[in-house]
Amino acid sequence: MPTTAPARQRKKSSSARRDDVAPIIPILARKVREVEAKSQKNKLGPTNRVKFQVIAFLVREERARVKEDHELSDSARAELLKRLDGVATILAKTAARDTSLIQLLEVDQATSPVAKRMRRDWLLDAGVELPPEDLVIDDAKPKVAAPIVPAVAAERAVRPAQVEARIDSNPFLAPDPARFTPITQPRRQLDSWELMGPLYKAFAQGAGGGAATMQLPELPEFDRLSPRGLEIMVHQSRFLEAVRAGHRRFLLADEPGLGKTAQSVLAASVANAYPMLVVVPNVVKMNWAREVERWTPQRRATVITGDGNDVDAFADVFIVNYEILDRHLAWLSEIGLRGMVVDEAHFIKNLSSQRSQNVLALGQRIRETAPGGDPLLMALTGTPLINDVEDFDAIWRFLGWADGTKPGPELMESLDAAGYTPADKSFYPAARQAVIDLGIVRRRKKDVAKDLPDKLIADMPVQLDDEFGRSIAQAERELQRRLVDRYHRILTARGDRERAPGDIDEDIVHLVASGELDESRAAGTDGDNVFSMVRRIGQGKAQLAADYAVQLQRSVGKVVFFAKHIDVMDSAEKHFREAGLTSVSIRGEQTAQARQDAIDAFNEDPAVGVAVCSLTAAGVGVNLQAASNVVLAELSWTAAEQTQAIDRVHRIGQGEPVTAWRIVAANTIDQRIAELIDSKEGLAARALDGAQMPAEDVESVQLATLKSLLREALSA
Template identity: 85%
Template sequence: MPTTAPARQRKKSSSARRDDEAPIIPILARKVREVEQKAQKNKLGPTNRVKFQVIAFLVREERARVKGDESVSDGTRAELLKRLDGVATILAKTAARDTSLIQLLEVDQATTPVAKRMRRDWLLEAGVDLAPEELVIDDAKPKTAETAGPAIVSERAVRPEQVDARVESNPFLAPDLSKASACDHPRRRLDGWELMGPLYKAFALGSGGGSAVMPLPPVPEFDRLSPRGLAIMPHQSRMLESVREGHRSFLLADEPGLGKTAQSVLAASVANAYPLVVVVPNVVKMNWAREVQRWTPQRRATVIMGDGKDVDAFADVFIINYEILDRHIGWLAEIGLKGMVVDEAHFIKNLSSQRSQNVLALAQRLRDTVPNPLMMALTGTPLINDAEDFDAIWRFLNWADGTKPGDQLMERLDSTGYTPADKAFYPAARQAVIDLGIVRRRKKDVAKDLPDKLVADMPVQLDDEFGRSIAKAERELARRLADRYRRILEARGDRGLAPGEIDEDIVQLVAHGELEEAKAKDATGDNVFSMVRRIGQGKASLAADYAAQLQRSVGKVVFFAKHIDVMDTAERTLAEAGVKTVSIRGEQTAVARQAAIDAFNEDPAVGVIVCSLTAAGVGVNLQAASNVVLAELSWTAAEQTQAIDRVHRIGQDEPVTAWRIIAANTIDTKIAELIDQKEGLAARALDGEQTSDAPVESVQLAALKALLRDALQT
């Protein structure tokens, strides 16, 4: 027989008694810490913004209740108000970090259905008795401004001369009015639940395991799509068969090098989704035009440049880069688009950016005027730091609007029979999203003939005067961090630390403060950014020497760097070694860039191509080489992978080796380790691998923390 009476007879602690007086306060304290942690990583997505709003509202509501409750003693009231002020202080600090939150502090009520449900659920968790009208929350119609982005025509808008001729030549461009008018759907079981947070969590944890691939038809018996002389691969044909069967919404997340461009071009042909607009990074515009001509030679592509004066308005495929989309979005919305492809779709993950809003605005207009258009988001790296990076892509595909799932996803979630309170909800929810159109294949799964790639670290010693100055600056940075740590520890007094034990909270505080100062200064002074840049400068000639040695022994080599001065040094060193080079830089025109790529791939005399990580890290085919030299490290694993996969692609018939040049005995070594660790997020979310669920933090912050720990232990 259970013996619960003694537990009830125990004397309650003072904190427990205070919690009895205001049980919502511990919940608010826990929730505000969650929001604060997200803000520190610059990862405040829609769910956490709503959470911030609800916390602010409940703090005001609870403060008013405590002040007016005559049954509470003066001492208890003062303590409760002090704890509420603590929550409010954290809210204020968080809003100071992200000023877009300030307006949410001024909202005096939980206005949206999501906010109302969140408030209700927290109050119920606290054991508060709610009125019947507060228990049932009806969804309001979503605000179109949140999903449609900016006005369809911007101040910079232009209108090429041929556009009017195209519009007037087609009498069938009136908005489609055949869709059923909006009506109230029957109330669903999950209508009262906040679902976006659990959906992101399902991917962040890799719930259920397995690669994120929607059910695909088998490989067809005959290749009916490839033009003469070309052949699509089995994994590509399966995706295209799903288009043939009527599927029109895809997050094509195949690993880089598996032919996402070709699949998209052929998908448009299968779906007859013309006119088609393709939004791409500037560096790959010319390559997209080539791929359209290569795979669908019967179709015409036009590349939109600047003011669009040379646009072929009667083309089938319109290729435009993110930076100028706002100038052309107005007329693109008028020509009767039937499909839209967004290449390197992780570029739109920041919903506050103009390019993200432009893409979403055009996508919304397309859906408003065309029934079931072809919508494709392409990216081999859809997640950079957080599962909420999915948000903008899901909005683009109409799978969610940022506050709740779309109708199609909602039906799938409802049909699972689970709620977020059930453990089984998470694998079922992940699969429900995948089934909407996520296609993620890995090279090792679908391209058995594609050689494996090896990332090999090549340590170098910076032992000249410049190298010694770098080591001195790094020691000075470590000393400064350690001094700050000791001052804070002394000010806070004895925290019960054992001899030699490090207070990780203070380590986090010191490193974060240093990083914020460094961001303000960027490459000036002795900080983590200037340190890494100087290390890159110190490695430049050594990395170029190694590239020259490789070129003489293995043939063509791809050389990647982040900074222009490192590229300049590398080109001078290679020229002195008698190696002919070409380069890809951000300031080049598309024509000049393509000429450099062609020279490297086709001219036997060109031995090395010197590339900018940002300008040549995506959409460039350099498979004439099988060796890559990474002279400078990136801050993200995704950027490194993208660079290597310019060489490790379909058609490559040699093993690929990427040589990372690492400055020994410097912070460079730690950064390389941290980059490798960061690959775990994508593995969990997309490949179903079981990896550590440790919090994700920036490489810069982690490197500073490691530098501080080392200094404290010496």
């Protein structure tokens, strides 16, 4: 930005006040304090970073003007320079706190249209008469297509073998040049205004209140979407009707437990948005694959891991976690994606992170090249705002609602149609509603409570695909081999029985499993047995379960975290501290007073976000109903123990439906235990009702698990 200090004329008055000589300085002092306050709270979003740039530029510009003003006395000049030094000192301290600001101090940094408009408005507020070329800010700039794969990720890029076949099989991937023909828009009254700050302000103030949810269609007469045996809820059905009506961009901000995943899976079906990419945290990757199979059984999902060697390139839904997306950007940008879902979209709020840049680059590519145009784009998060209202920035960019410096065409048209400018109070409620109408959908549990069960247990399958997870899988194979060897030894010893190939002797299965269980009980968690394996699985899940609890707490508030083993509880508490969450602990070794203090703190102190509880020590006699969400990091051996844990939250006085999120290690013994617990959940009720129970229902989960492992190995 070229300096205009010599060219501009300042209005002079007869007043002797010192600010008449340099009226911009009080404005700079006020603005720099605003930036400093945001920095101290770690809330420096895009608008305040631009503000930092402009302050630095104007300080340099004003310093040059003061030094060259020969009408000033030496004492007046020294006073003004001292005041400018004060502003510069605050800038330096702020940059020392956030070193990423240092690069913004460069002379040529404040050149964006937003920075130019901010500088112009501040100078006009100071009474400065600007030349005509500084009054009109031209946003036009040549558009250069950025490479989809950033240089830092190019050397890590991979290309699964099936991808070429997928691309070659689709003749409709070439983009239509007509779609990119620039359209000349007439100038609007808002073209000269900086609008991103006022848009954020509209949400920060609430601007008239009301739920941030677009107007959704009424409930359809028939449910045409649910597969056999399943039924979507009213709030889900209304959302899907909006998709059926042609809406294609959504910030779906429903609270956890309201089925955002199912809504997204069915939305893809309604919009025929295949192939579709889903970018997720690692902890929910397996759950997404399960939900695709559950709600759209006619579609195929493939989970991308590592280098993608096992990718089904002809799948309908591609599921990848944030950490490895950079390795797959190139081929994902070439297969003709018609839809993209970003789960836990608050993960991309930091625009300087490579993770955010990867997601935004791919989202832009899909918006520009999706076959047929108008792709389905969905950002899912129960917590779109974590630190500051400017956390909206990355999500709005992904959805094409804004580009960080100005609103997108659709939003700009709505704002202009309202007829207000940021100088009008009516601008703010109208602006908030205009953004909401673009596709914000936010429902809370209490809003749809009548449609929800009072208690829901939701499994979250996770994949233990690191070295520790592979060692668990190896131990499980060794256990199965030991059981099979014993089975065959007994079968050989009973040589008087002839059996058909593949026919399993259930008496021997029971005998082998019982013997193994007796030995395992004697050894406890020492050695290589079913108890030690379950403990190792708990250790392997600890970080994933704690990470999910952090996401949940930021979405819905207080969370109760249950685990069986002390080391899992310790690991979770450490993760919560590192994430900035305050937790309390309820354990067996506590005194009665310490235990009650922890319970009271969780129920009464808003700053306490998580209660980390022992399944055995906190499973009974504890009231934690300040929360309505429970994370079961480790599985119990009995349905009753699991129910007791959940009922610490699901009890008289609880005003919301309760959701228990059970973290299950997929394709391990953990999954078998979960299935067996579910099969026995109705045991007590059947016994109390006098129902006759099959014999297998009375055996322990441990015994049933070992028998299941042996049967699987014998059938392989």
